[in-house]
Amino acid sequence: xxxxxxxxxxxxxxxxxxxxxxxxxxxxxxxxxxxxxxxxxxxxxxxxxxxxxxxxxxxxxxxxxxxxxxxxxxxxxxxxxxxxxxxxxxxxxxxxxxxxxxxxxxxxxxxxx
Amino acid sequence: xxxxxxxxxxxxxxxxxxxxxxxxxxxxxxxxxxxxxxxxxxxxxxxxxxxxxxxxxxxxxxxxxxxxxxxxxxxxxxxxxxxxxxxxxxxxxxxxxxxxxxxxxxxxxxxxxxxx
Numbered sequence: 001x002x003x004x005x006x007x008x009x010x011x012x013x014x015x016x017x018x019x020x021x022x023x024x025x026x027x028x029x030x031x032x033x034x035x036x037x038x039x040x041x042x043x044x045x046x047x048x049x050x051x052x053x054x055x056x057x058x059x060x061x062x063x064x065x066x067x068x069x070x071x072x073x074x075x076x077x078x079x080x081x082x083x084x085x086x087x088x089x090x091x092x093x094x095x096x097x098x099x100x101x102x103x104x105x106x107x108x109x110x111x112x113x
Numbered sequence: 114x115x116x117x118x119x120x121x122x123x124x125x126x127x128x129x130x131x132x133x134x135x136x137x138x139x140x141x142x143x144x145x146x147x148x149x150x151x152x153x154x155x156x157x158x159x160x161x162x163x164x165x166x167x168x169x170x171x172x173x174x175x176x177x178x179x180x181x182x183x184x185x186x187x188x189x190x191x192x193x194x195x196x197x198x199x200x201x202x203x204x205x206x207x208x209x210x211x212x213x214x215x216x217x218x219x220x221x222x223x224x225x226x227x228x229x
Contacts, residue, residue, distance in 0.1 A: 032216050043206045043223040044157070049214065088156065092216065100147070101208075101218060105156045 003027060004091050006104035014112050019076040021107050023089030026070070032092035033065055033072045034101065037085045044088055048074065079111045115211045116140045119221035126197055127229055134192045134224045136163075136207030142187035143209040147218065148180075151204040163190040163207075197228040 004025050013019045021035075032051055036044035048063040050056045050072065056063045062075040072091075076083055089104040116139040126132050136146060144165045149157040161182050162170040169182035181193040194201055205224045211217035 034217065036220075043204075043220040046211075046217055046219060049217050051216075100159055100162065102159075103156045 002104075003102045004089055004104040006087075006089050006107045008105055008107060010108040010110050012110045012112060013079050015079060015081060017079050017111075019079045019083065019109055019111070021074040021076075021087050021089075021109065023072045023074075023104055024070055025072070025089075025091045025102075027091070027093060028067075028070060030067075030070075030091045030093055033063070034090040034092075035061075035063060035072075035074045036088040036090060037083075038088055038106070039085045047087075076109075079109075081111045081113050084109055084111045115143075115209050115219040117207065117209050117219050117221040119207060119224050121224060122222060123225045123227075125227045125229065128198055129196055132194045132197055132226060134194075134205055134207075134226075136190045136192070136209075136221050138188045138209040141209065141212040143190075144187060145210065146184065146190040147208045148182060148190070148192050149206045149208065149220075151206060151223075157206065160192075194226065197226070199228045202226055202228045 006023050035048045037047050038044040050063040050065045053065050053067055060077045064073045086106040086108045088106045090101040092101050118137045120135045146163040148160045150160050151157050159172050160175045163182050163184040165184040171177045179195055184190045207221045208218040
């Protein structure tokens with residue numbers, strides 16, 4: 001079982017729709033969770049970090065964490081073609097500097113105009 | 114967040130040569146930085162943790178004699194790919210912790226290495 005699993009996609013949604021990206025992790029003691037966006041040929045860009053159960057909203061993005069189910073998701077409201085990218089879920093066992101991030105394989109999102 | 118730079122952004126070299134990649138944390142002093150490698154259509158793989166003032170910590174399967182890491186100062190870490198071979202061709206990315214939230218990591222723009 002992979003430590004961090006994502007559906008590889010591609011996930012295709014129409015412009016204006018809600019895109020839902022999912023991630024599960026295997027290490028129950030994981031403490032920190034992150035979503036990164038990566039455009040083709042570029043390095044990852046941090047979108048959201050979440051540490052506690054529940055929802056965290058930032059603009060059109062909402063991260064949801066459920067530690068009991070070992071599940072973290074990212075919702076993108078009012079999806080735009082510019083949101084088309086690969087979204088990487090990352091997990092850290094600790095909550096301090098120096099902790100290692102474990103990445104999922106990424107989900108490719110395509111937003112169709 | 115954090116501003117992280119990398120140099121060079123792209124390098125092409127002949128097989129057998131060594132290549133040095135620099136990673137700088139421009140607005141924050143980072144005692145720890147990380148080096149990743151990414152192959153096409155694949156996710157990021159952590160290669161090593163760069164520690165200021167001490168030896169780097171390498172992930173299992175990463176040859177420390179081939180991938181030399183030096184954390185020269187609180188703002189600079191370097192990765193040297195020694196005796197590069199075509200299979201070392203990849204996208205190398207470093208990261209540094211954020212200034213406000215040191216648990217977050219911010220990535221440099223990456224270095225694309227092509228070994229002929």
